[in-house]
Amino acid sequence: MRVLLIEDDEALQAGLSEALAAQTYAVDVFARGELGLAALEAVAYDALILDLGLPDLDGLQVLRRLRARGHGLPVLLLTARSDWQDRVRGLDLGADDYLVKPFVLPELLARLRALCRRHAAAQHALIQLGRLSLDTAQQVASLGAEPLALTPKEWALLLDLCLSSPKIVPKRKLAQGLSQWDRDVSANALESHISRLRGKLVNAGLQLDTVRGVGYRLVARE
Structure with a gap:
């Protein structure tokens, strides 16, 4: 399975990439929303892990654009924000789940697997x-x-x-x-x-x- 990770924190990028690769996921990583959106147009991804706090586009803007373009892949939001309203907006815009930083990697991996299972089942x-x-x-x-x-x-x-x-x-x-x-x-x-x-x-x-x-x-x- 191929996962797109849009996250600007380099340490988190490295940790998540290593953990996903160890679970046999292929991972593409981008630190900016615009680059991530461009990748979505070029590659068929199975899931997206999306940080809300990006340096160019807000993660919610990225989410709004990808859903407007008809991309139905499962999306897991990552946020350091304590404001519950951002999480609600994300879910309303089409995110499938979210994790609040800091989190433990086993939980992220379990949530990602659950999202992919539900998405695959919905196709059948x-x-x-x-x-x-x-x-x-x-x-x-x-x-x-x-x-x-x-x-x-x-x-x-x-x-x-x-x-x-x-x-x-x-x-x-x-x-x-x-x-x-x-x-x-x-x-x-x-x-x-x-x-x-x-x-x-x-x-x-x-x-x-x-x-x-x-x-x-x-x-x-x-």
Whole structure:
């Protein structure tokens, strides 16, 4: 995934770039709003991390312009401002979430993952695979006409697997999707969740494969 970071604080630029790269994101960094807007016209980004206090354009101006141009990518605002009204204006202008400085990197990464999941799900409001249907707007699953009861963790795993089907989803990516509940998800814990999910999909016309040493793959049975 490719992320655009518009932030003028050099130390924060470096820290965020390193943390994002460690999570396998490709990152482009700009210190000025005008340069960031120009990059948005040239590159298809998956998400934007936007500081409100920029030296040329205010972050809210950047946000207003990108939404006016039809860019629908998820936006995470960063602000050192204590004024709640700026945060409200940002959300009203189309930001998806915000963080107040100072913040901890694990929280930023978790919020970014959540934004990207919601955005991906919104592009696929109804997902159908085999007899399985996922209504991402309502976050409900069904097998044919019967509702399928899932825990929040099972829903997150199943959504990741369905959105990537028939490709393999790496264990690391699935574990990251569960980090909002458990910061460190062990391989055994992940396998336990997958095992329970596999049991619920017995009559779904699907096959949840373990690709040893790599990850998991959900495919429709022929």
